[in-house]
Amino acid sequence: MPSNAAAWLDGPKTPLEVRAAPYTSPGENEIVVKNAALAINPVDYLKQDLGRMVYSWIKYPFVIGTDIAGEVVEVGPGVTRFKTGDRVVSLAIGTMEEYNASAKGAFQQYTVALDHMTSPIPSNISYEMASVLPLGLSTAACSLFQKDQLGLDYPSDSSPPESSKKTLLVWGGSTSVGSNAIQLAVAAGYEVITTASSKNFDNVKKLGASQVFDYNSKTVVSDIIRAFKDKKTAGAISIGQGSAEACLDILHECEGDMFLSMATFPTPPKPYKSFVLLRTVLHIASRLLTNSFTAWSRGIQTKFIFGYSLVNNGVGKMIFEEFMPKALAEGRYITAPEPYVVGNGLKDIQRGFDTLKKGVSAKKVVITL
Ligand SMILES: NC(=O)c1ccc[n+]([C@@H]2O[C@H](COP(=O)([O-])OP(=O)(O)OC[C@H]3O[C@@H](n4cnc5c(N)ncnc54)[C@H](OP(=O)(O)O)[C@@H]3O)[C@@H](O)[C@H]2O)c1
Numbered sequence: 001m002p003s004n005a006a007a008w009l010d011g012p013k014t015p016l017e018v019r020a021a022p023y024t025s026p027g028e029n030e031i032v033v034k035n036a037a038l039a040i041n042p043v044d045y046l047k048q049d050l051g052r053m054v055y056s057w058i059k060y061p062f063v064i065g066t067d068i069a070g071e072v073v074e075v076g077p078g079v080t081r082f083k084t085g086d087r088v089v090s091l092a093i094g095t096m097e098e099y100n101a102s103a104k105g106a107f108q109q110y111t112v113a114l115d116h117m118t119s120p121i122p123s124n125i126s127y128e129m130a131s132v133l134p135l136g137l138s139t140a141a142c143s144l145f146q147k148d149q150l151g152l153d154y155p156s157d158s159s160p161p162e163s164s165k166k167t168l169l170v171w172g173g174s175t176s177v178g179s180n181a182i183q184l185a186v187a188a189g190y191e192v193i194t195t196a197s198s199k200n201f202d203n204v205k206k207l208g209a210s211q212v213f214d215y216n217s218k219t220v221v222s223d224i225i226r227a228f229k230d231k232k233t234a235g236a237i238s239i240g241q242g243s244a245e246a247c248l249d250i251l252h253e254c255e256g257d258m259f260l261s262m263a264t265f266p267t268p269p270k271p272y273k274s275f276v277l278l279r280t281v282l283h284i285a286s287r288l289l290t291n292s293f294t295a296w297s298r299g300i301q302t303k304f305i306f307g308y309s310l311v312n313n314g315v316g317k318m319i320f321e322e323f324m325p326k327a328l329a330e331g332r333y334i335t336a337p338e339p340y341v342v343g344n345g346l347k348d349i350q351r352g353f354d355t356l357k358k359g360v361s362a363k364k365v366v367i368t369l
Pocket residue numbers: 041042043135136139171172173174175176177178195196197198200215239240241242243262263264304305306307308337360361362363
């Protein structure tokens with residue numbers, strides 16, 4: 001049995017510490033992945049900074065992290081899609097409340113992963129490139145395809161897919177979530193209008209967006225409303241601070257499906273605006289609070305996304321087992337944003353947190369192992 005090590009989170013506001021961790025063999029429909037590249041997400045440093053406000057069920061010490069790419073070293077009973085030596089990318093689900101298991105966290109050498117939340121990666125895609133996918137992809141897929149969210153048609157294997165004749169607004173197209181939302185929506189036959197800083201216009205167009213607007217422009221909302229004239233909307237996904245408010249203003253003036261799926265929780269109305277802590281709490285506790293924004297949303301249905309919710313509802317299997325393997329192998333899906341490798345080894349994961357906290361543009365912070 002191999003020896004394992006992890007970057008442990010020992011408590012709130014405590015730097016990660018690298019030390020030994022148990023090696024856990026896979027259970028039914030599970031595999032063990034020897035991680036070669038790990039990507040960092042905002043939720044990782046938020047857990048470190050905010051303690052119980054994020055993943056309140058976690059008891060320290062714990063191994064957090066969601067995005068892994070590496071080699072399969074062991075397969076559990078019932079696994080037929082993978083064998084040892086396969087190159088894979090997977091959404092690590094250790095921090096999900098129902099699993100709540102360090103063995104399934106990303107930030108270690110060996111992670112126990114779920115078969116149906118794992119995709120094979122073709123030889124022309126490096127581990128660094130693949131590692132940018134999991135949480136961005138899963139969050140976008142939850143938003144677009146879950147029946148309790150936008151409920152769009154599933155992505156198709158045909159290229160080009162049959163047109164739905166509807167247009168989706170993706171606010172925050174250069175984010176990890178947005179880069180995946182654009183590609184998934186286009187693969188499902190939707191036109192996509194998106195936003196990004198002007199330096200990222202080409203990036204989001206390459207992913208399939210038909211029009212892109214700079215969210216820093218004072219006229220962005222009215223410009224997008226004009227772009228939707230004579231189009232039927234499929235709804236919107238809001239990503240980034242201020243995105244939900246802007247999307248509501250736009251949807252209000254559109255024809256079509258009045259649904260806003262929110263990756264980032266909206267800023268609460270005044271007089272609470274100045275309470276930064278309260279904003280953060282609202283962001284994290286949004287599951288409870290979403291309904292209280294109904295009046296504010298002017299009749300447009302809004303819902304916060306939980307990027308893990310696809311694990312148990314069929315969307316996860318559709319994405320990781322059915323759509324992605326073929327789309328990656330046939331070059332129909334781009335691993336975006338581009339990996340930004342800031343370190344090598346578990347000891348550098350903390351540097352990855354610190355880098356992401358300072359902000360990135362159309363890049364995903366990645367650590368190689
Ligand atoms: N609900 C969930 O399950 C879930 C899961 C994952 C992420 N999220 C949330 O989704 C958001 C994005 O996360 P991520 O990992 O995808 O981010 P990311 O890739 O780290 O985001 C970086 C990008 O954010 C863009 N950006 C910054 N401020 C923006 C704004 N006000 N509006 C639109 N875009 C903006 C920048 O675009 P430019 O460089 O083009 O300016 C930059 O490219 C975060 O709020 C995160 O907490 C939620």
